[in-house]
Amino acid sequence: MNSQDNAASGRLIKAPENFIDSAGVHQVFSEAKSGRRDFVRNAFAAAVAGASAPALMAQASSASAEGGDANILNLPEHSKGLGQSVASDGYGKPSKYEGNVQRRPSPGLTQTAQASVSFAPLQSLFGIVTPSGLHFERHHQGWWDIDPSKHRLMINGSDETMVKKPLVFTVDEIMRLPSVSRFHFIECGANTGMEWGNVAVPTCQYTHGMLSCSEFTGVPLKTLLDMAGADYKRCRYVLAEGADGSSMTRTVPMDLVESGEAFVAYGQNGEMLRPEQGYPLRLVVPGVQGVSWVKYLRRIEVGDQPYGSKDEAIHYVDLMPSGLHRQYSSTQECKSVVTTPSGGQVLLDKGFYQISGLAWSGRGKVKRVDVSVDGGRNWKQARLQEPVMSKCLTRFSLDWVWDGRPTLVQSRAMDETGYVQPNYKQLREVRGTRSIYHNNAIQSWLVRESGEVENVQLS
Numbered sequence: 001m002n003s004q005d006n007a008a009s010g011r012l013i014k015a016p017e018n019f020i021d022s023a024g025v026h027q028v029f030s031e032a033k034s035g036r037r038d039f040v041r042n043a044f045a046a047a048v049a050g051a052s053a054p055a056l057m058a059q060a061s062s063a064s065a066e067g068g069d070a071n072i073l074n075l076p077e078h079s080k081g082l083g084q085s086v087a088s089d090g091y092g093k094p095s096k097y098e099g100n101v102q103r104r105p106s107p108g109l110t111q112t113a114q115a116s117v118s119f120a121p122l123q124s125l126f127g128i129v130t131p132s133g134l135h136f137e138r139h140h141q142g143w144w145d146i147d148p149s150k151h152r153l154m155i156n157g158s159d160e161t162m163v164k165k166p167l168v169f170t171v172d173e174i175m176r177l178p179s180v181s182r183f184h185f186i187e188c189g190a191n192t193g194m195e196w197g198n199v200a201v202p203t204c205q206y207t208h209g210m211l212s213c214s215e216f217t218g219v220p221l222k223t224l225l226d227m228a229g230a231d232y233k234r235c236r237y238v239l240a241e242g243a244d245g246s247s248m249t250r251t252v253p254m255d256l257v258e259s260g261e262a263f264v265a266y267g268q269n270g271e272m273l274r275p276e277q278g279y280p281l282r283l284v285v286p287g288v289q290g291v292s293w294v295k296y297l298r299r300i301e302v303g304d305q306p307y308g309s310k311d312e313a314i315h316y317v318d319l320m321p322s323g324l325h326r327q328y329s330s331t332q333e334c335k336s337v338v339t340t341p342s343g344g345q346v347l348l349d350k351g352f353y354q355i356s357g358l359a360w361s362g363r364g365k366v367k368r369v370d371v372s373v374d375g376g377r378n379w380k381q382a383r384l385q386e387p388v389m390s391k392c393l394t395r396f397s398l399d400w401v402w403d404g405r406p407t408l409v410q411s412r413a414m415d416e417t418g419y420v421q422p423n424y425k426q427l428r429e430v431r432g433t434r435s436i437y438h439n440n441a442i443q444s445w446l447v448r449e450s451g452e453v454e455n456v457q458l459s
């Protein structure tokens with residue numbers, strides 16, 4: 001085995017002592033091989049497979065050409081020759097062998113590519129941070145690369161008594177103020193929204209990929225409102241407005257501002273925000289659905305009542321079984337998903353695997369994650385990877401030996417408030433099957449005897 005094999009297979013893990021096979025390592029997951037029946041049936045999924053197949057075939061042939069069992073004493077070229085010069089690329093890129101790790105739109109989901117979504121490849125990521133170039137995107141009117149020297153952020157009141165002094169900030173002025181850096185997840189309220197009635201999409205990229213996590217840097221919104229002299233007693237809401245054409249305005253409760261939680265971010269994972277993520281300024285509202293994280297933030301209005309904007313009155317509402325809509329259910333409840341093994345992956349052999357996934361809660365820290373490999377009859381407590389942070393993704397894992405039989409893999413998270421992630425039966429009892437938003441049900445993956453993993457729902 002050489003390092004190229006390692007990269008080409010995408011997934012190689014060392015097995016613990018008692019599971020070591022003759023080679024000492026198992027090649028465990030091969031992702032998105034073509035020829036999966038469930039994929040071909042689905043036009044949407046077929047496009048997925050089509051997009052990734054060439055890259056995968058190239059990978060497979062490079063792996064076999066290099067030879068998984070090549071004599072390790074035969075030194076490859078890269079151990080003998082001269083490598084590439086420094087700074088041949090001023091901004092580094094992932095290995096060419098990782099070319100199939102892409103965020104992907106879902107063909108047919110939206111009518112235009114500007115009012116659309118691309119999903120993060122959760123099945124290919126480790127730890128909790130989403131690389132900025134793989135952060136999911138949700139734009140209502142396309143994205144822009146806005147000149148930061150021309151961008152402004154205004155703070156004003158709904159009437160002239162609500163702030164003492166309306167202010168207009170340049171980006172430079174905001175960057176001079178005391179800053180905070182915090183890790184938080186952002187999840188679109190519509191994440192997993194296609195699965196309310198039945199299984200609709202094949203992979204965890206599409207079931208759960210409107211989810212990302214970054215270290216964001218910025219200035220607490222309270223600092224700016226203090227400078228403007230907001231009347232906190234009377235004004236218990238703010239309205240956030242973006243500088244794109246989507247007219248996405250969102251009401252944010254003043255509690256989230258006064259607590260210091262909501263902040264105006266310019267940084268993401270150590271550098272400036274990406275244009276797709278709202279460069280040069282975006283609102284970060286930890287624990288709250290993505291739509292409130294207004295990008296290209298240009299105005300904050302302080303007010304004494306919720307604004308009931310179009311995206312609060314007719315979108316981002318929950319259709320209840322009674323036929324009524326529920327409004328302002330903004331907090332993302334506790335949720336989790338197993339990312340390996342997950343739909344579209346193939347287990348190459350029985351034996352040892354690490355089940356791994358992500359858990360999160362908009363109400364604080366994840367306290368515990370349980371994993372079941374028998375359809376929810378028995379649960380085992382998973383390991384939580386440190387650090388476990390509030391309103392942030394938490395990575396969990398569990399050792400598992402696959403016996404080669406069909407297996408249902410699930411995870412169930414609990415947060416520090418004691419709230420336990422519901423299964424589909426429980427969730428549908430209170431929410432029905434016709435909502436779009438806020439589906440936090442337990443996800444089930446079926447590992448077939450062939451090793452192929454499929455998205456399934458248990459009744």
Ligand SMILES: Nc1nc2c(c(=O)[nH]1)N[C@H]1C(S)=C(S)[C@@H](COP(=O)(O)O)O[C@H]1N2
Binds near residue numbers: 137186189244246292
């Ligand atoms: N200005 C602006 N802000 C916006 C949006 C938008 O279209 N325009 N989309 C919202 C929605 S619905 C979500 S889920 C998140 C997505 O953020 P991302 O594209 O950085 O993942 O941004 C929110 N903020």
Ligand SMILES: [Mo]
Binds near residue numbers: 190
């Ligand atoms: Mo969203």
